[in-house]
Amino acid sequence: MPDAAADTSLRRRAGRFAAESGVISLLTTAIFVAIYRPWGDRLRVPISYGHDSLFYAMVIRSLDRYGRYAPVPTLGAPFDQNLYDFPQGADRLDHVIWRFLGIFTDDPFLVLNVFYALSFVLIAVAAYAVLRHLRIGVVVAGAVSILFAYLPYHFWRSIQHPNLAAYWAVPLMVLVAVWALEGGLPVLRSSFRSWDPRARNWRLAALAGCALVLGSSSAYFAVFSLLVIASAGITAAVRRWSFKPALAAGVVCAAIGAVLVANLLPELLHRAENGTNEETANRPASASEVWGLHIAQIVMPDVNHRIDALAKVGTRAADVPNPGEGGTYLGAVGVAGLGIGLLSLFGGRYLRRHDEGDRTEPLVHDLSVLAVIGILISTVGGFGFVLAVLGFSEIRSWGRFSVVLAFLALTIAAVAAEHALGRLRRPGTRQLAAAGVALVVAAGLVDQIPANATPHYDAIEPVLDSDRGFFGTLEEALPEGAMVFQLPAMQFPESPGVHNVGSYDHLRGYILNDTHLHWSSGGVTGRSADWQEIWASEPVPRMVEGLAAVGFSALYVDTAGYTDGGLDLLTQLNSLLGTPDGVAANQRMVWYDLRPVVEDMQERFSQAELDGLRAAVLESVAVEASDGLGAVEASEDGPFRWMSAEGSLVVENPGDARQLRMELVVAGPEGSTFVVEAGGRTRTFSLQAPAAAPDEPAGTPAAAGDGLAEVDVRFDVPAGRSTIRLRTDAPQLVVAGDSRDLRVQIRALSVTDPVLEDLLG
Numbered sequence: 116m117p118d119a120a121a122d123t124s125l126r127r128r129a130g131r132f133a134a135e136s137g138v139i140s141l142l143t144t145a146i147f148v149a150i151y152r153p154w155g156d157r158l159r160v161p162i163s164y165g166h167d168s169l170f171y172a173m174v175i176r177s178l179d180r181y182g183r184y185a186p187v188p189t190l191g192a193p194f195d196q197n198l199y200d201f202p203q204g205a206d207r208l209d210h211v212i213w214r215f216l217g218i219f220t221d222d223p224f225l226v227l228n229v230f231y232a233l234s235f236v237l238i239a240v241a242a243y244a245v246l247r248h249l250r251i252g253v254v255v256a257g258a259v260s261i262l263f264a265y266l267p268y269h270f271w272r273s274i275q276h277p278n279l280a281a282y283w284a285v286p287l288m289v290l291v292a293v294w295a296l297e298g299g300l301p302v303l304r305s306s307f308r309s310w311d312p313r314a315r316n317w318r319l320a321a322l323a324g325c326a327l328v329l330g331s332s333s334a335y336f337a338v339f340s341l342l343v344i345a346s347a348g349i350t351a352a353v354r355r356w357s358f359k360p361a362l363a364a365g366v367v368c369a370a371i372g373a374v375l376v377a378n379l380l381p382e383l384l385h386r387a388e389n390g391t392n393e394e395t396a397n398r399p400a401s402a403s404e405v406w407g408l409h410i411a412q413i414v415m416p417d418v419n420h421r422i423d424a425l426a427k428v429g430t431r432a433a434d435v436p437n438p439g440e441g442g443t444y445l446g447a448v449g450v451a452g453l454g455i456g457l458l459s460l461f462g463g464r465y466l467r468r469h470d471e472g473d474r475t476e477p478l479v480h481d482l483s484v485l486a487v488i489g490i491l492i493s494t495v496g497g498f499g500f501v502l503a504v505l506g507f508s509e510i511r512s513w514g515r516f517s518v519v520l521a522f523l524a525l526t527i528a529a530v531a532a533e534h535a536l537g538r539l540r541r542p543g544t545r546q547l548a549a550a551g552v553a554l555v556v557a558a559g560l561v562d563q564i565p566a567n568a569t570p571h572y573d574a575i576e577p578v579l580d581s582d583r584g585f586f587g588t589l590e591e592a593l594p595e596g597a598m599v600f601q602l603p604a605m606q607f608p609e610s611p612g613v614h615n616v617g618s619y620d621h622l623r624g625y626i627l628n629d630t631h632l633h634w635s636s637g638g639v640t641g642r643s644a645d646w647q648e649i650w651a652s653e654p655v656p657r658m659v660e661g662l663a664a665v666g667f668s669a670l671y672v673d674t675a676g677y678t679d680g681g682l683d684l685l686t687q688l689n690s691l692l693g694t695p696d697g698v699a700a701n702q703r704m705v706w707y708d709l710r711p712v713v714e715d716m717q718e719r720f721s722q723a724e725l726d727g728l729r730a731a732v733l734e735s736v737a738v739e740a741s742d743g744l745g746a747v748e749a750s751e752d753g754p755f756r757w758m759s760a761e762g763s764l765v766v767e768n769p770g771d772a773r774q775l776r777m778e779l780v781v782a783g784p785e786g787s788t789f790v791v792e793a794g795g796r797t798r799t800f801s802l803q804a805p806a807a808a809p810d811e812p813a814g815t816p817a818a819a820g821d822g823l824a825e826v827d828v829r830f831d832v833p834a835g836r837s838t839i840r841l842r843t844d845a846p847q848l849v850v851a852g853d854s855r856d857l858r859v860q861i862r863a864l865s866v867t868d869p870v871l872e873d874l875l876g
C-alpha cells in the first residue's frame with residue numbers, strides 16, 4: 116500500500132508539473148511571437164541570412180539529404196567535403212532534433228527557425244524543472260525560467276549559433292553541481308547503500324539523463340559541465356575533509372566525458388587515420404584572451420539595450436581592445452542575484468533562516484561558490500587561459516560561460532525572492548507579491564530583450580528571393596551531377612571572407628538547391644580543397660581551361676568579392692566566354708556555362724593529356740615565402756620582395772614527386788651572385804647590366820641596385836613539404852630609417868608545373 120500511495124503521489128506531482136510546464140511553454144511562446152512576429156511566410160525567411168547561419172543550414176541540408184553531416188559528396192567538388200576536421204559531433208542532440216524536424220520540411224531555414232523558437236520553450240521548461248526541484252515556488256520559478264530563456268545571450272546567438280542558443284543543458288549542469296556539493300551523487304558504494312532504493316534509482320536515472328544531455332549539447336556545454344561539476348566535487352571534498360565527494364563527481368564527469376567521446380568517435384578515428392589538420396580550427400592559446408569573459412560586461416547593459424542611455428553605458432563597457440563576444444549581460448535581475456550571492460559569500464550571512472529545515476543559506480552559498488569558480492575559470496587571464504596554454508585551446512570563447520553565470524545568478528535571485536515571500540503572513544500580501552513578480556518579469560524582459568531583436572524581414576526576403584531565383588535557373592540549365600566552380604575561391608571553414616563575401620556565402624547554392632549539383636565550396640582547407648585558391652589566382656584564360664579540364668560545367672562569380680565589383684574579371688570572362696548565362700535579380704551573382712570549353716578541350720587534347728592536365732590542376736603546388744624574404748611591396752617595376760643574405764621558399768606539393776619550374780628576376784648590385792638550391796642541385800647566377808631607371812634617385816629601396824639576373828630553373832620536388840634555399844653575396848643596402856637587412860629584390864616569382872606550361876602555355 117505505501118508503494119501504491121507513493122505511485123499515486125508521484126502521478127499527481129507529474130501531472131501538476133506537466134500542467135505548470137504547459138503554462139510556462141505558452142507564455143514563452145507568446146513572448147517569442149510578440150518579438151519575432153513569424154506570421155505569414157516569415158517563418159520560412161531566416162531570422163539571420165549570412166555568416167554562421169549558413170554553415171548550420173548546410174549541416175541541416177546534409178543531415179536531411181545524407182543522414183549525416185560528413186562526408187558530403189556534393190560539396191568541395193571534385194572531391195567530397197569531410198567536416199570531420201571541424202568536429203560537429205558534440206552537437207548530436209541538436210542533430211537528432213533537426214532530423215526530426217526535417218521529416219516535416221526540407222527547408223533548412225524553416226528547420227533553423229522552428230528549432231530556435233523551440234529552444235526558448237525547452238530552456239524555460241528545463242530551468243523551471245530545476246528550480247522547482249530546488250524548492251522554488253511556482254510563481255518565482257516561472258518568472259525566473261522565462262527571464263533565463265530570454266537572456267541577451269540568446270539573441271546574440273540566434274540562428275548564427277543554434278547549438279549555443281539551445282542552452283537547455285545549463286540548468287541540468289547546475290543541478291548536478293549542486294547535488295555534488297550536497298553529497299547527492301549515489302555513485303560510490305558507500306553512498307549507494309545509504310540511499311533509499313526508490314530515491315536512489317530516480318537519482319541515478321536523472322544523473323544518466325543529465326550525462327547524456329550534457330555530453331551531446333555542444334562541446335562548450337560539455338566542457339563547462341566537466342569544469343563546474345569537478346570543481347563542485349573538489350569543494351565538497353575540502354568541506355568534508357574526504358576525497359569521496361570529489362571521487363563521486365569524477366564518476367559523473369567520466370560519464371559525461373564518455374558520452375562526448377562517443378559522439379566524437381568518427382572525428383577521432385578520422386584524426387587517428389589522417390593526422391591532425393593544422394590549417395583548420397587551429398586555435399592559438401591567445402584566442403582565449405581575445406574571447407574571454409569580461410566581468411564589467413556581464414554587469415553592464417547590453418550594447419543594444421532598448422533604453423538609449425543604458426545602451427551608451429554598454430557601448431563604453433565594450434570599448435576595449437578585445438571586447439570579446441556580445442550578449443554576456445546577465446540582466447538586471449541576474450546582476451542583483453550575483454550581488455546577493457557575493458554579499459552572502461564574502462560579507463556575512465544576510466539570508467537568515469526563518470523555518471526549521473529552510474535551506475536558503477546553504478543553497479545561496481553553494482550557488483555563489485559555483486559562480487565565483489566560474490568567473491575564475493572564464494574571465495580574461497583566468498584559468499581558462501591556463502588550460503589553453505597547457506594545450507586545451509580548442510575551447511576558446513570563455514565569454515560563453517556567461518550563460519552559466521546567468522542561471523546561477525538568477526537562481527540566487529529566485530532563492531532570495533522565495534525567502535522574502537516566505538515572510539509574508541498577512542492575507543492578500545502574497546497575491547500582491549505575485550503581481551510584483553509579474554512586474555519584475557515585464558521590466559526584466561524590457562531590460563534583456565535587445566532593441567534589434569525583431570528581424571528585418573523586408574531586407575532579408577528580397578535577397579533570399581534573388582538567390583532562390585538565381586540558383587533555380589542554374590539548376591534547370593545544368594544536368595544532375597554537374598560541377599559548379601565558385602569565385603572568389605575561399606578557405607573553409609572559418610574563412611575571414613573576401614571583400615564583401617561572407618565566410619559561408621558560397622554555401623547558399625547547396626542550401627537552396629533541390630537537385631544534386633556539385634559545388635566547389637565547402638572543401639576543407641588543409642586537405643583536398645587547397646588547389647582552389649591557387650588555381651583561382653591563375654590568369655583567366657588559363658584558369659577557365661584548367662577548370663574545364665577538371666570537369667566543371669559552370670563558373671559562378673559573386674561580384675561582391677571584388678573591390679571593383681568584379682568588373683575586370685567579368686570583362687575578361689565576357690571576352691572569353693561571351694555574356695553570362697545567368698544573372699541574379701540583384702545583379703550580385705552571374706554564371707557562365709563551361710561545357711563548350713570542355714567540348715573544345717576534348718577535341719584539342721587526347722584523354723591522356725586531359726588526365727595529366729586534370730591531375731596537375733588538382734595537385735597545384737603552393738609556394739610560401741619564408742625566412743629572409745619580406746612582404747610584397749610595390750614599385751614602378753611591379754611588385755617585389757626584399758631578400759636578406761639568405762632566404763627560403765616553402766613548397767607544398769599535394770601530389771606525387773614531380774618536376775617544377777621556377778622563374779624569377781633578381782635585382783641588386785652588379786657583379787653580385789644569386790644562388791638557388793633546389794631539388795638537390797645548386798645553381799649560381801650573376802647579376803649583370805643596369806636595372807635602375809635613369810630618373811630614380813640612387814640609394815633608395817626602389818632602385819634596388821644596378822644589376823639583374825633572370826632565373827629559370829627546373830628541379831624535382833618530393834610529395835609533401837620541401838624547401839628552396841636562396842642566398843646572395845650582395846652587400847647590404849643602407850637606407851635611412853630602415854633597419855632591415857636589404858640585399859636584393861625578388862621580382863616576377865612563379866613556380867609552375869611544366870605539364871601545365873606545355874598544354875596551356
